[in-house]
Amino acid sequence: MFNPLRFLWRVNSRFKSWDEEDINKYQGKQIKKLIKHANKKSRFYSTFYSSYNIDDFSNLPFMNKQLFMDNFTQLNTVGLTREECINHCLEKEQSRDFSEYYKGYLVGMSTGTSGNRGLEFVSKMEAFFMQLLVFFRFPFPKTKKIHLAFILRVFSPGFGHNGRKIRITYVSPLDTIEAIIEKLNTLNPNLISGPPSVLQVLARARNEGSLKVSPLLIISYGEVLSSNVKKIVEKDFNCSVVDVYKSSESFIALPCKHGNLHINEDTTFIEVLDKNNKPVEPGKPGFVVVTDFIKRKTPIIRYKLNDLITIDPKPCSCGSKFRVIKEVHGRADDIILGKKIGSDELRFILPDYIRRSIISSSEYIEEYNAIQTSPENLTIKLQLVANVEKQAKKDIERTIQQSLESIFSKHDSEVPEIEFLYISIKQDFDKKLRRIQRNFEEDFLN
Ligand SMILES: [Zn+2]
Known part of the structure; x- marks a missing residue:
């Protein structure tokens, strides 16, 4: 037993x-x-x-x-x-x-x-077993009860939990940043776990005062945590950030x-x-x-x-x-920026949205890249399995286009011009493969 x-x-x-x-x-x-x-x-x-x-x-x-x-x-x-x-x-x-x-x-x-x-x-x-391993081996901070807000991509069954020593609440990273901030303010967790792209945006919200939580520890997962992002998040939250892989x-x-x-x-x-x-x-x-x-x-x-x-x-x-x-040195994705409708203001769009619209559009996609060169332009490079017919390609493009339109609209942002390219995407052994990239700085419009 x-x-x-x-x-x-x-x-x-x-x-x-x-x-x-x-x-x-x-x-x-x-x-x-x-x-x-x-x-x-x-x-x-x-x-x-x-x-x-x-x-x-x-x-x-x-x-x-x-x-x-x-x-x-x-x-x-x-x-x-x-x-x-x-x-x-x-x-x-x-x-x-x-x-x-x-x-x-x-x-x-x-x-x-x-x-x-x-x-x-x-x-x-x-x-x-995996949960037990984490509960027993993870260096949780010493406190009466851990309340972990888990900004988690897909799996939720088994993750929501409210026990004597530990409470875990699931927060969807597919909400808008504003919704995530509001949820965290209501939950007031003493531990936050999320992908570094989300943590970085939350750190800024903490710095600006809209996010009011003071966690004892932050856990980064799902993407590469660069030392730069680690420093920013630690400074703005005034607590340590640890990584799980x-x-x-x-x-x-x-x-x-x-x-x-x-x-x-x-x-x-x-x-x-x-x-x-x-x-x-x-x-x-x-x-x-x-x-x-x-x-x-x-x-x-x-x-x-x-x-x-x-x-x-x-x-x-x-x-x-x-x-x-x-x-x-794995995947490090960028945050995409949307241009607010009728204004020059830029809005954050998490890379997860873009990733999900692409991967859920078709089974034929083997590899992909999305590159934003300006708030108005997004290039999507696709590597498909062999022998995909023209019509199927059109269907993929239409599905991605529709899904991205709904994402940008949800963020009250103008939909960029989307260009599709079909190429072979190889990972360079010595470089990180960033699937979602932004090639311009945030102060682009200023
Ligand atoms: Zn050690």
């Missing part, structure tokens, strides 16, 4: 007392178990690995989002089809009601840190009490590799390859993310031997 107290003890003692040898030994065992499970229960993996020696982990082929999405029906071990999951997500996007389980599972459409559309899928038990595929890292981002070595195995798929030394950036020990229903084995990370070569002063991520 599962015993939460024993789990708590384990989660803490592993983090504090395991040395490198303990970590390696444990991970080796977990990897073996996972591969055996995937090979037996997932039709995809048994074919994928059929010509490989499954005992030789470092020679197994890599997974990626494309392979995962293309083979979702055969890959998951519970018999759900890709079509039913996507339809369920599109319905949720339409109704914006993310509170439902689908056949007992949390199914979500992610834009993830790795960008284009993917399915995120966890069982209730898997979600429960979670992708749709795995809960990769949590901060320690010294604010450093430690890999969850007991629930995920992270390889950091160079262009030629060779391991890089700590201190140098490399691609993240994830193997997750929790997600058994959609096994994640040697799954390559588009993110680059640098491992800190120095051990953390907190004493834990779990590796520290010094920097995540």
Whole structure:
């Protein structure tokens, strides 16, 4: 029987007392178990690995989002089809009601840190484990009761919670900034979690006085937290900002009490590799390859993310031997600016809006970029799957156009001229891939 107290003890003692040898030994065992499970229960993996020696982990082929999405029906071990999951997500996007389980599972459409559309899928038990891990390992500030306002992209089932020690309230990042501020003022949380693009705008509101909350700690997630944004948010809120690093595929890292981002070595195995798929030394950036020990229903084995990370070569002063991520060089998106109707005033539009209109418009989109060159011009670059017909392209453009029109109107802003380009978008190994970019400064009109 599962015993939460024993789990708590384990989660803490592993983090504090395991040395490198303990970590390696444990991970080796977990990897073996996972591969055996995937090979037996997932039709995809048994074919994928059929010509490989499954005992030789470092020679197994890599997974990626494309392979995962293309083979979702055969890959998951519970018999759900890709079509039913996507339809369920599109319905949720339409109704914006993310509170439902689908056949007992949390199914979500992610834009993830790795960008284009993917399915995120966890069982209730898997979600429960991840929650426990966060509750037990996260350095919550010492206070009678934590009240966390979670500005969260998609998943809400299981996140809303009101217990004796902790209350979590979900705030949708798809509201306007004004609505988010109003909600936070009413809730008055002592912890706020949100993507850095939202936190940055909230910091300004705090500075200007419209946002009146004084949290004890701020948690950044979902996008890259640059040191610059971190500084601004810490200054305007007068509290620390810590980062968590979670992708749709795995809960990769949590901060320690010294604010450093430690890999969850007991629930995920992270390889950091160079262009030629060779391991890089700590201190140098490399691609993240994830193997997750929790997600058994959609096994994640040697799954390559588009993110680059640098491992800190120095051990953390907190004493834990779990590796520290010094920097995540993943997605960093810009805030789009709308020009208020009948005035020169600029209004903030969060990148999430733009991302969602693009990814929910069609299944054919593999990769995308949206670049705002002025408040009047927005260029959308799309990389589609092969052989998409002209009519289908027109439909995609119309859907995106309509969705963006409604977003800009909702923000009381003029709709920019939207140009569509069809090109191949490659990620430059050495640069961050910003999918939503703004090429002009905010004081553009002054
Ligand atoms: Zn530490």
